[in-house]
Amino acid sequence: MGKDKSIAASYARQFAEVEGALPGRGLAWLDALRANAIERFAELDFPTPKLESWKFTNLRPLTREVFAPSPATRNGLGKGDVARWLADDLPCHLMVFVDGHFRADLSELGALPRGARVASLAETLAGDPARLEAHLAGNDAIEGDAPVALNTALMADGAVIALDRGVALEKPVHLLYLATAATKPVAMHLRNLVVAEPGSSATLIETYAAPRGGRYWTNAVTDIVVARDAQIRHFKLQNESVDAFHLAATRARLAKGSGYDSFYASFGARLSRNEIATRLDGEGADCRLSGVYLARGRQHVDNTTVIDHREPGSVSKEHYKGVLDGDAHGVFQGKIIVRPGAQKTDAHQLNKNLLLSKTAQADTKPELEIHADDVKCSHGAAVGELDAEALFYLRSRGLDPAHAQRMLVEAFIGEVIDGIGTPALRSHLGRLVAAWLSEAED
């Protein structure tokens, strides 16, 4: 039989080589799931811009070569490398992953309240796999595009967070993913699972960073189950190496009366796509998605969200803002679906883009799909440059142009950042934005 040289076939071969060493090997349901997933991946292959949902993002730079599964490394990272990514004055349950593998020595889980469990995926598969089966087995696990299927086949580690009924985590759980410069291109197929039982609540922080740069691929899938009246706040900071690829899919299911509040900030990666798909399965569910994306150089940043209102009386608010400089290309795709019968839905979406350079580019596609009449839905989108008059005004008061621009960009971004409820996170993000902006002046 001739060897299929396609990239999908290469990954299929890679899977055959490594499957024996993947965590949870021998669990019948998991082996079946992985086999199923790699088949599905081969069937789908990497999406191309011919696919409507990938119209603005071309994965060719990622698919030119095969990324090998990242091995566990030590690479000399210490606590000092960790500290700079944590928010000041915000104690948290910290889980550190280096090159895609949990590092207990760098983590500080601290004391968790009774009924709350936080562990790595690999640990959980080894010790308590039954907990995962209900949420990972089944077709939902591989639903989506090829990268999700590949993740399911090759997932090696990640975080598993489970909250029993009524458990409130006071301190956030911070998942810090550090990548070290590998000598060859590696991929990290991270899989996170958050299960919040009725009435529970928690804040989740994810940080992706690369202290030493490097070319690698983060392929993350995060499933979040928010049961009745539970609340999950999710704060994700993407600060990958500017040579890296970051594909992430977050799928959240919201039951009756529950809330999911997500904030995403994108600074890094050569090419990134952050997908958030939320399903509002219960009456009165409340979903907030907000985000900022800043890109320059040749960065490509894609934000794709779906908010699916399936039951009456649910609410969603979405607000994304992009700042694009250099030759950067920013993409926003936001779809709001109101299913038949989902009356009294209240859904609003806004996307604004600021172009700072002559060669930056913004594509935005806010989309409404509405099948119920008694609803309040709106969306808005705008693309433009900095207000020349405001810029002039600041300069006439003595600010140099770069400073004036920075101030206006901060104000533009500030509209979204000010919505973050936790002051320590707000100022943490403010610092990251300021740092990004000051890089331009170097």
Add this chain to the structure above:
Amino acid sequence: MLEIRNLHVAVDGKEILKGIDLAVGRGEVHALMGPNGSGKSTLAYVLAGREGYEVTKGEVLYQGRNLLDLAPEERAREGVFLGFQYPVEIPGVAAMNFLKAAVNAVRKHRGEDELDAIDFLKLVRDKAKALKMDGELLKRPLNVGFSGGEKKRNEILQMAMIDPRLAVLDETDSGLDIDALKIVAAGVNALRGPERAILLITHYQRLLNYIVPDRVHVLVDGRIVKSGGKKLALEVDDQGYEPFTAGEKAA
């Protein structure tokens, strides 16, 4: 003209009106007073035929006919006019065009010729002037961006143009300053006549200083607890609804 007998009305299964008896004769002006939530607006909507109000018992006769059998537009064409507490905004439809459509729908029903554009405009202009309304207002979309006073004056203008037999004015005085109140009251007084009955629904007595009613009824918790002459309104003004409420509770 209007005769309400033992009227019980429920909204979403909850009884709001609990046995109303009320008769308003030709040429009379009655005032219906009551605290918030007593069922005043419910009565107004039931008379006009709004959906969602279930008549569980009793009857309403209008000019000897069963009013409750008629569709809302049939009641309007038969001469029942409801002045809305919160007039509805309809974007894109000029107030003037709306008025013309309404007037002609009613005229057609009465077997009268539809007014042509010139006669109609002349009539509107005269009536609007009496209400001190700016003609420009009528070119704007119906009630969109109108001030509270403008909305209420527009209701009275519609009433004057439509020339109803029974006018039910629901809190026409709410949100009006004293000058606007006087203008609106003058507009209503101009429509008093032997052929017309008016039911004023109000929370406060002050409107009744300008439109003097023949009869006053006090509505508390879905029942008329007291009826009397115009002095009753002063009594309410003096003592509030508390004594009436207390009596109700004791009963």
Add this chain to the structure above:
Amino acid sequence: MAATVDTVETVKALSDGDYKYGFVSDIEADFAPKGLSEDIVRFISAKKDEPEWLLEWRLKAYRHWLTMVEPNWARVGYPPIDYQDSYYYSAPKTQDRPKSLDEVDPELLRTYEKLGIPLKEQEMLAGVAVDAVFDSVSVATTFKEKLAGIGVIFGSFSDAVQEHPELVRKYLGSVVPYADNFFATLNSAVFTDGSFAYIPKGVRCPMELSTYFRINAANTGQFERTLIIAEEGSYVSYLEGCTAPMRDENQLHAAVVELIALDDAEIKYSTVQNWYPGDKNGKGGIYNFVTKRGACRGRNSKISWTQVETGSAITWKYPSCILQGDNSVGEFFSVAITNNYQQADTGTKMIHIGKNTRSTIIAKGISAGHAQNTYRGLVRVLKSAEGARNHTQCDSLLIGDACGAHTVPYIEVKNRSAQIEHEATTSKIGDDQLFYCQQRGLSAEDAVSMIVNGFCKQVLQQLPMEFAVEAQKLVGISLEGSVG
């Protein structure tokens, strides 16, 4: 059943017989057999006595069409169309025409009456074979002479091919190339007729090019081709279609319209489309797959599309503007009403190329019954389009809980000095609005018509006066039965 409708029963009867392949040379024949082939394309071209270059162009289109796949990205669903099961050329079926209005479907007459259409026109629209047609021809001639006096060329596309081949050759396919898209390519191969207008330099066309078009439009056929050229500094307002439902036997329509505006020229193109939408259960109705595009080639040129789409079972239509000339302006004003099981996927494309180009999009979608109504629009700002501006407003109105309203805008910006804004809202007719109208004596139907007309006002006011009045009535008629 394949999604085509037999065009002409009489033709069918004939072609089922012994008639085989000899038709190509026999240009006296009034019909071609079912199906599509190079021979059919040659037949159509020969029938119309076209020059060689036009035949070649048609053939290029046909050959290209064979390599194309029918698009499926629009939010419309229909059974597969068997393109070989259609007639592509046939003469009008005069024998079957009703002899008087008494023979016409009373439902149709009721609609004419509501629209206030004069009796003579009713006869023509319903296809009654009467002398009135000759009246219209004489009226047409009068206008044609008047227009010719100021240099305006206006007539059928076929006539233009014979009388002004140089103009047709220069501009045909220059905005919508023969290989543009599946339906436009099909049209390029088999189009039969349409309109042609040429407005010379500096001329302001003194009348709407519609005055008699309504009458002439009745037989434009299934693959219509329209070309309008506005020379430097000229102005023309063109009205297409008709508020009255037209007698039409073809289920598939694939028209192409090309507009060209040179320096300082302005073209205003208004459409009212009211083809048969199918019955209450979604049976039958026209499939309308149209490619309309205007090129603002010159500086300060302007193209404005206004459309009121109430008919057809399926509407697939995106009138677009290519804003090449500096300071050129594109406008799109649209009302799309879908009721029962109608499906509309319509919007526009504004391609900003020149400096300081501006575009405005106002789209109003109304969906009732089980209908699906999608706005799909593209605003693209190229690197060269310094100072481009776009404002888009899309509003959807839903009547009833079984219909759908969708908004799919694509905004692509490659120039930072652009200012692009898009807003969309969704609403329903409020119970309180309906009740308020009814309390003033209006019937529920009249109230809906009034509220919807208010909702569409920004668009309807773009229509020429006499057309606007009929369009308003049409809005009400289209939504009959949607409430209560």
